Amino acid sequence: MSIVILGIDLGKNSCSVVGLDRAGTVVMRRRLRREGVIAFASKLPACIMAMEACCGAHHMGRSLAALGHEIRLMSPEYVRPYVKAQKNDDRDAEAIAEAATRPTMRFVELKSEEQLDVQTLHRVRDRLVGERTSLTNQIRSLLLERGHVAAQGHARLRQLLADLLDPGAGSLSPRMVFLLGDMRARWEGLDRRIAAFDAEFATMAKSDEGARRLTSIPGIGALNATALVAAVGNAATFTKGRDLAAWLGLVPRQATTEAPRDHKAGQSLSAQDVNPGRTSGHADLGQSGYSGRCLATRASRPHPS
Secondary structure, three states: OOOOEEEEEOOOOEEEEEEEOOOOOEEEEEEEEHHHHHHHHHOOOOOEEEEEOOOOHHHHHHHHHOOOOEEEEEOHHHHHHHOOOOOOHHHHHHHHHHHHOOOOOOEEOOOOHHHHHHHHHHHHHHHHHHHHHHHHHHHHHHHHHOOOOOOOOHHHHHHHHHHHOOOOOOOOOHHHHHHHHHHHHHHHHHHHHHHHHHHHHHHHHHHOHHHHHHHOOOOOOHHHHHHHHHHHOOHHHOOOHHHHHHHHOOOOOOOOOOOOOOOOOOOOOOOOOOOOOOOOOOOOOOOOOHHHHHHHHHHHOOOOO
8 A cells, every 4th residue: 555645634533534546546544533643644654644724734734744744735615626425524535635636736834833823822812802892892882871972992981981980970870880990990901911912922023034024014013014924934835926915815806707808898888889970879780899799689679668
């Protein structure tokens, strides 16, 4: 049994593996636990290990790469077309192995543990920001129910809370004063935690060469720079800047099956298709353009009335 490509469908506890030989024939199907995959790979000669870029794939990839194997990670949406018949774990693993053989397949760069750590910091910070937004929105709604409208911005909301929670204000019930005071304390705690993350990102942006170069671009700060470095890693995986922009979502998404058309094909009525000598609004039906043929067809149809 000579395995050239091993497709691995990762699961939380167990994984399905399918081995292909040099001709692309399935020569092995097994179901192993996560630790069993590494033990099985250690007994194989160096080959290609293919997986979907999902949760835990980068850790597994680093473990398999340490054994001398070549790691190929792919986006799940690129693997889906290779799934045959009804979807199950074995067929997913076979589809992963087959997709890894395609010469035009786009692979995901294996992330280091440091990159994943930085991404985790960003995700935790995003969660804290979401909690703070939810908390301040709740405070605004509670104040609005009692006739106090807070202007936009955290600074104005803080000032309004300080005025209403003043012992001499007396505009709120004791119960609401206690609840709003507790919510303000939670808000201040979230601010301190978010500020600690921001300070850590600022330190990273100064120490990392890639992030330091990105911060020299107008509009790019420490948050964006560290997030981009952690997500992209080695930018050489993109052949040109346009590919990176598309991956980031900075260009319109294309979803079309139409072939390239003539520049006049999409024009229903243009100056080139209408006879300029006519003033009655009818186009020249004798021309050979696309719009002319459409107009000729429409003119030949009987009026519905």
